[in-house]
Amino acid sequence: MRLSNKNAIITGGAGSIGSVVAKRYLEEGANVLIVDRDQKAIDSTLNELDGQGDNLTGLKIDVTSEESIRDTVxxxxxxxxxxxxxxxxxxxxxxxxxxxxELKVEDWDKTLSVNLRGTFITSKYVVENMIENGGGVIVNMSSTNGLLAEEGLAAYNASKAGVILLSKTMALELAKYKIRVNSVCPGFIRTKLQDSAGLPKDMIDNYISKIPLGRLGTPLDVANVFVYLASDESAFITGTEIVVDGGQICQE
Ligand SMILES: NC(=O)c1ccc[n+]([C@@H]2O[C@H](COP(=O)([O-])OP(=O)(O)OC[C@H]3O[C@@H](n4cnc5c(N)ncnc54)[C@H](O)[C@@H]3O)[C@@H](O)[C@H]2O)c1
Known part of the structure; x- marks a missing residue:
């Protein structure tokens, strides 16, 4: 019970990785509010996690909208x-x-708006509450794409690199309020979404061949790091990132 009686908000909490983070936070004793733009996915996540107690709630949010974020917080x-x-x-x-x-300006704007601006605005409003209440922890989802470039993902790569430096700056500015801020950089995580998209086997095998630990990551691999960074076990860790990629980017 590493998060006993802690109150946690998870944006994207109805997604493949977010819903597993929600499950792990519940298992560790937290009260969990999952917020997501997809109401159907929220409902099915609440259903799936039913039985974990009355400490789980869901709300619809659009993290590209300041009003929606303010209202949700x-x-x-x-x-x-x-x-x-x-x-x-x-x-x-x-x-x-x-x-x-070919990359369209509107796709650039949308990606930066969800991944980076959304992280900033949600943090901004939550931090007000954390300051009033004497502290807190923020864990931001970046990616190995925030550290190294991958073709075809310029907007995504830039947004995830932005998340890392946003997190470091917040860590510096918020330490005096006892608020820790870190980011998590997963590599290729196998999700239900990718399975249903039917990625070609040779593409998956090619990916695995670049991963020293010889397998793709799972949502649970990532969720466990979200637990660690949210818990007091990481009490002296702020302003850094943890890579969860089976060793993929530690080599030339
Ligand atoms: N799957 C991977 O391999 C991988 C690797 C590295 C990082 N990540 C990051 O992990 C996070 C989750 O990825 P996933 O694979 O679980 O994808 P996913 O699509 O299953 O989950 C993303 C969730 O974000 C929600 N969302 C999207 N736009 C939103 C908005 N405007 N407002 C509120 N909610 C919104 C979606 O509804 C969805 O539930 C993402 O930030 C992704 O970039 C994923």
Whole structure:
């Protein structure tokens, strides 16, 4: 019970990785509010995680909208009995594929708006609550694409690199309020979404051949790091990132 009685908001909490983070946070004793733009996915996540107690709630949010974020954070302070937000996991994200010069300005704007601007604005409103209540923890979803470039993902790569430096700056500015901020950089994580997209076997084998640990990551591999960074076990860790990629990017 490493998150006993902590109140956590998870953006993108109805997604492949976010829903597993929600499950792990519940298992560790947290009260969890999953927020996501996809109401159907919220409902099925709530259903799937049913039986974990009455400490799980879902709300629709659009992290590209400041008003939607402000409204959700306000509702969160009513949902959590003591009004405190102890943990924010910013996981909502998108990654449309297009190469130069075809990459459209609107796709660039949308990607930066969800992945980077959304992380900033959600953090901004949650931090107000954390300062009032004497501290908290923010864990932001970046990617190995925030550290190294991958073709066809210029907007995504730039947004995830932005998340890393946003997190470091927040860590510096918020340490005095006892707020820690870190990011997580997963490599290729095998999700239901990718399975249903039917990625060709040779493409998956090619990926695996670049991973020293010889397999793709799982949502649970990532969720366990979100637990660690949200818990007091990481009390002296702020302003850094943890790579979860089976060793893929530690080599030439
Ligand atoms: N799957 C991977 O291999 C991988 C690797 C590295 C990083 N990531 C990052 O992990 C996060 C989750 O990825 P996933 O694979 O679980 O994808 P996913 O599509 O299953 O989950 C993303 C969630 O974000 C939500 N979302 C999208 N736009 C939103 C908005 N405007 N407002 C609120 N919610 C919104 C979606 O509805 C979805 O539930 C993303 O940030 C992604 O970039 C994934």
């Amino acid at each position: 306000q509702k969160a302070t009513k949902i959590f009995k003591n009004g405190k937000i102890d943990i924010l996991a910013n996981i909502a994200g998108i990654g449309p594929f297009a190469k130069f010069p």
